[in-house]
Amino acid sequence: MGQGPRRLTGPQDELVPGCRQRPRQLLWALAAVCFLGFAPASAQSPGAVPDITVRLVSGRSATLSELWASRPLLLALFYTRCVGVCSPYLLSLAETVAAQGGAGTAYDLLALSFDPADDAAAVAAYAARFGLDGRAGWNFATANAEDITALAAAIGFWFKPDTARGQFDHPALTVAIRDGRVVRALEGIPVNARAFRETLWELRGNFVPTYAMPGQNTLLSCFEYDAVTGKARPNWGLLLLVMPALVALAACVVIFAFAPRRPDSAPR
Amino acid sequence: MQRLDRNTLYWMGVTLVVFPILVLLGLLMRAVQAEAATGLQALFYPAMTLHGLGMAGLWFVASLAAANRVLMRYIEPSAAVNRVALLGTLVGVVLLIAATLIGGFAPGWYFLYPLPLHGTWPTWSTIAFLVALAVLGVAWLLWSLDLLRAIAKKYTLRHALAWHYIGGASEPVVPPAIVISTVSLIVCVACLVAAVLVLLGFLGDFVLGAPADALLMKNLTFFFGHVLVNLSLYLAVAVVYDVLPEYAGRPWKTNKIVAISWNCVLVIVLFAYAHHLYMDFVQPVSLHYIGQIASYSSAIPAAVVTIFGALLLVYHSRMRWNLTSLFMYLGLIGWAIGGVGAVIDSTIAVNFKLHNTLWVPAHFHTYMLLGLVPMVLGYFYHACQEAAPQQESAGLHRLLFWLFALGSAGFLLMFYFSGADSVPRRFALYPELIESGSSLALIGLISASVALLGFLIYLWETGRRWVKALAG
Numbered sequence: 001m002g003q004g005p006r007r008l009t010g011p012q013d014e015l016v017p018g019c020r021q022r023p024r025q026l027l028w029a030l031a032a033v034c035f036l037g038f039a040p041a042s043a044q045s046p047g048a049v050p051d052i053t054v055r056l057v058s059g060r061s062a063t064l065s066e067l068w069a070s071r072p073l074l075l076a077l078f079y080t081r082c083v084g085v086c087s088p089y090l091l092s093l094a095e096t097v098a099a100q101g102g103a104g105t106a107y108d109l110l111a112l113s114f115d116p117a118d119d120a121a122a123v124a125a126y127a128a129r130f131g132l133d134g135r136a137g138w139n140f141a142t143a144n145a146e147d148i149t150a151l152a153a154a155i156g157f158w159f160k161p162d163t164a165r166g167q168f169d170h171p172a173l174t175v176a177i178r179d180g181r182v183v184r185a186l187e188g189i190p191v192n193a194r195a196f197r198e199t200l201w202e203l204r205g206n207f208v209p210t211y212a213m214p215g216q217n218t219l220l221s222c223f224e225y226d227a228v229t230g231k232a233r234p235n236w237g238l239l240l241l242v243m244p245a246l247v248a249l250a251a252c253v254v255i256f257a258f259a260p261r262r263p264d265s266a267p268r
Numbered sequence: 269m270q271r272l273d274r275n276t277l278y279w280m281g282v283t284l285v286v287f288p289i290l291v292l293l294g295l296l297m298r299a300v301q302a303e304a305a306t307g308l309q310a311l312f313y314p315a316m317t318l319h320g321l322g323m324a325g326l327w328f329v330a331s332l333a334a335a336n337r338v339l340m341r342y343i344e345p346s347a348a349v350n351r352v353a354l355l356g357t358l359v360g361v362v363l364l365i366a367a368t369l370i371g372g373f374a375p376g377w378y379f380l381y382p383l384p385l386h387g388t389w390p391t392w393s394t395i396a397f398l399v400a401l402a403v404l405g406v407a408w409l410l411w412s413l414d415l416l417r418a419i420a421k422k423y424t425l426r427h428a429l430a431w432h433y434i435g436g437a438s439e440p441v442v443p444p445a446i447v448i449s450t451v452s453l454i455v456c457v458a459c460l461v462a463a464v465l466v467l468l469g470f471l472g473d474f475v476l477g478a479p480a481d482a483l484l485m486k487n488l489t490f491f492f493g494h495v496l497v498n499l500s501l502y503l504a505v506a507v508v509y510d511v512l513p514e515y516a517g518r519p520w521k522t523n524k525i526v527a528i529s530w531n532c533v534l535v536i537v538l539f540a541y542a543h544h545l546y547m548d549f550v551q552p553v554s555l556h557y558i559g560q561i562a563s564y565s566s567a568i569p570a571a572v573v574t575i576f577g578a579l580l581l582v583y584h585s586r587m588r589w590n591l592t593s594l595f596m597y598l599g600l601i602g603w604a605i606g607g608v609g610a611v612i613d614s615t616i617a618v619n620f621k622l623h624n625t626l627w628v629p630a631h632f633h634t635y636m637l638l639g640l641v642p643m644v645l646g647y648f649y650h651a652c653q654e655a656a657p658q659q660e661s662a663g664l665h666r667l668l669f670w671l672f673a674l675g676s677a678g679f680l681l682m683f684y685f686s687g688a689d690s691v692p693r694r695f696a697l698y699p700e701l702i703e704s705g706s707s708l709a710l711i712g713l714i715s716a717s718v719a720l721l722g723f724l725i726y727l728w729e730t731g732r733r734w735v736k737a738l739a740g
Contacts, residue, residue: 209550221481223552232552237484240465244491245538248458252416252425259420 047182049175050154052147054112057124057133057140064110065180067139072107072178072203077157079115079168080126085189087130089172092190094132100196104137107203111138114152114159115168116145155182178203201230272655272737273340275350279333280648280734282354284727286326286361287641291720293319298716300696301709312696313374320377321364324493325404327640328500329357332408334647335452335503336415338445338510343422349414356407363400367393376694378493381466381485385474398474401467409460416453419446429534430527444522448506451534452499458538459495462488483550487541494541498566501603501635502533504643505574508596511650512578515593516585520577529569536566543614547623556616563614571607575600591665591729592653595646598673602638606631609684624694626705627687630680637676637719649730656736664725671722678715682708 051065067073076093078086090111097103111132113123120142127133127140143151152159159170174186176199184199186192198208209225209232220237293315299305300312336345367373371393375383384394419428423442426432428450430442466488469480513520542559545551578600587593609631612618622628653660691698691705698705 207549209552220484222484222487223550232550237481240484241487241491243465244458244461244488247461248454251413251457252454255413255416256420256425256428259417261421261424 048154049177049180049182050147050150051180052143052151054110054141054143054147055120057120057127059120062141064177067108067110068177068180070108071105072176072183074107074109074199075155075175075177076109076111077114077152077159077170077173078111078126079113080118080122081115081166083167085170085172089189089191090132091130093174094130094135094138096191096193096196097137099193100200102137102200103135106200108137108139111140112148112151113140113142114148114157114170116148118142156185174199176203178205198225206230271740272651273337273347274738275347275354276333276337276651277734277738278354279329280652280730281738282358283326283330283333283644283648284731284734286322288720288723288727290319290322290326291716291723293322295713295716295720297696298709298713301698302706302713303697304710304713309696313376314368314372316694317374317377317379318364318368321379322361323636324377324497324500325357325360327636327644328496329353329408330644330648331500331503331507331640332411332415334507334644334651335445335449336411337651338507338647339415339418339449341510342443342446343415343418345418346414349410353407353411356403356410360400360404360407363396363403367396367400371396373397378489380489381469381480381482382473384470394474398467398470401463405460405463405467409457409464412453412456412460415449416457419450419453423450429531430522431531433522433524433527434531436524438523442522444509444520444526445506447522447527447530448502448509451530452502452506454534455495455499455502455537459492459499462492462495466492483548486545486548487551490541490544491538494544495537497632497636498537498540501640501643502570504599504640504647505570505603507647508578508600508643509574511647512581512593512596515588515590515596516581517588518581518585520581525573526577529573532569533566536562536569538562540566540614543619546616546619560614560616564611567607567611571604575604590660590662591669591726592646592650594665594669595642595649598669599639599641599643599646602642603635603640606633606635606639609634622687624692625687626683626691626693629693630683630687633683634680637680638673642672645726645730649726649733652730652733652737656733656740658733658736664729668722668725668729672719672726673722675715675717675719675722679712679719682712682715 049064051063053061053063054067055061064073074097076090078090080086093109097109103109111123111127123140123142124133127138132138133140151157155173155175157171157173157175159168161167162169171187172189174191176183176185183202186195186199202208208230209223220240221235222237222241223232224235225232296305296308296315297312297319300309336350339345367389372389373384373387373393373396374389375387379397384397387394423446427440427442428446430447432439433442466485469485469488472478473480509520539558539562542551542555543563545559546556578597582597609627613622613628613631686705686708689702689704689708691702691708695702695705
């Protein structure tokens with residue numbers, strides 16, 4: 001089960017939007033662009049979330065768009081019969097939410113069962129069993145099978161029936177949605193507090209400059225992103241960036257200071 | 269008759285043999301893109317890796333060898349260190365050829381971390397590449413340090429960097445070649461230290477399993493690569509400062525403006541590389557601004573002052589136009605045109621659109637093929653003609669010059685048109701969406717073949733003098 005956040009990027013199939021014209025015209029356009037700059041391109045990004053209808057444990061039906069209309073939404077998928085990751089995942093999410101705050105004011109949460117066999121009563125009982133009912137910003141709900149399938153496909157959530165055990169194979173996935181689009185997805189437990197803070201920062205519409213490492217325990221990064229302040233702090237790796245210039249300067253000083261000088265040497 | 273030392277002759281020989289081979293690899297790439305090389309598509313990325321690395325490395329050593337010879341008029345560099353650098357370069361080239369053409373090592377000529385460690389090529393080819401990088405880095409670092417040592421033997425740092433001119437003095441006289449070479453060699457040491465750090469990053473991951481930071485590695489890689497290419501041009505310019513006056517019949521001396529501009533270059537060139545990282549959204553925006561400002565600023569002191577000086581040198585002079593002076597002048601023009609392309613590319617708003625198009629290869633091919641290459645080739649001819657004089661054929665020289673210049677210009681224009689038409693770079697084959705890429709590649713291929721024909725005539729002209737000089 002993976003651990004890190006997954007960032008959704010822009011479209012890869014559009015090369016340079018608005019630039020496919022004749023070369024001569026483009027050369028003129030380029031000259032203008034040198035002074036004026038390009039206008040931002042309007043690109044249709046992926047990550048649109050289908051506006052399905054869910055049945056809340058209160059008995060009310062609501063569309064997702066109604067839920068994300070006032071505040072961004074964190075969507076968590078589970079099912080009540082799960083004997084695996086669901087309860088530790090929801091508890092970890094609840095713990096992180098409680099630690100970071102903002103539920104019900106900066107964002108809402110929707111814990112949605114993806115098991116068609118679950119009904120409102122079962123989900124309500126599940127929430128109560130783990131003390132998650134009545135918490136500010138939290139909603140528990142079910143949906144019909146077709147809508148769940150469409151939603152899962154759109155947000156990249158997979159689940160596979162394990163008929164021998166009557167269970168589902170599935171990841172622990174939290175999907176952050178703003179204005180009907182997936183901003184970021186957090187996978188795995190325990191819910192990564194740092195990634196969660198970054199997600200909240202992004203849900204507020206801020207840019208989060210972090211990047212995936214090629215492996216764990218990466219040596220000497222250039223910048224450390226602080227998700228609380230939203231700023232990048234210089235890190236030890238930056239020292240390596242100035243080292244070439246410092247070494248060259250030192251070598252130059254040593255060479256010119258200690259080379260035996262013969263000002264009159266003029267070969268040829 | 270001016271005797272040519274063996275080392276310079278060997279560097280010339282290596283350059284004149286390896287260059288057309290690397291050109292053929294470039295033609296192969298354009299042929300694949302033009303769909304005119306069926307069955308050779310698999311060679312595209314190994315060819316791109318070798319072509320790019322090879323050209324950048326070859327013209328750096330060719331430029332340094334030319335500068336080395338020019339500097340021998342004023343200082344005494346070590347012939348032994350020069351020979352070690354030559355041997356190291358040959359070993360590095362052989363390893364690179366083996367890694368790419370036999371091993372299929374193909375992460376592109378930027379070899380951005382961690383791609384070289386995660387390709388489909390065999391492990392030995394990655395090792396061969398890393399060893400080649402180490403050997404070349406050590407050999408070139410030794411050579412650079414020795415040249416600095418030789419300069420330091422005759423000049424103080426203050427004089428070598430012409431600071432006394434900035435202070436208003438004009439004595440002692442320091443030739444521009446010394447000033448520009450000192451600046452370039454200090455920067456060269458910095459860029460080779462960056463290469464060592466990149467190598468250590470690769471080794472840490474490859475041997476110890478400790479991954480390096482990708483952003484740090486990219487910064488260091490472009491610091492190394494961008495600065496190396498820049499100083500290759502600067503060293504060639506140092507040669508032009510020294511040789512072109514012989515054809516103009518006028519001196520081209522160091523003065524306050526020349527001193528200030530090249531001292532500015534020493535600082536600015538260290539920051540200009542940041543324009544390669546505009547696409548890296550995790551890099552703080554302030555560094556992007558530094559990259560743009562440094563890129564704009566670096567063009568003014570080096571290129572504008574030099575080109576303005578060259579125009580004044582030639583204006584109303586009794587210029588003797590032959591292969592050397594024509595090529596050197598062409599080199600300065602190409603440098604100016606490629607420099608404008610580079611400044612446009614370093615503009616953040618433009619780069620945002622053009623970064624991954626063929627506009628980028630267009631501008632760096634301009635200042636390489638029409639800038640650095642003719643400057644160095646012009647000097648090689650000059651040195652060979654000086655060492656083994658033969659009757660010059662003005663008609664033949666004009667023919668080869670125009671074949672080379674027009675063929676190169678046609679080749680480059682197809683890159684520029686492709687970039688303007690959104691044709692992406694690093695694509696071996698173009699999908700239907702960008703069908704113009706193939707037809708422009710075909711015209712580029714034909715144009716480059718014309719330029720190659722011009723070079724082959726140059727090879728005949730210079731080669732027979734080179735052979736005579738070698739025999740003498």
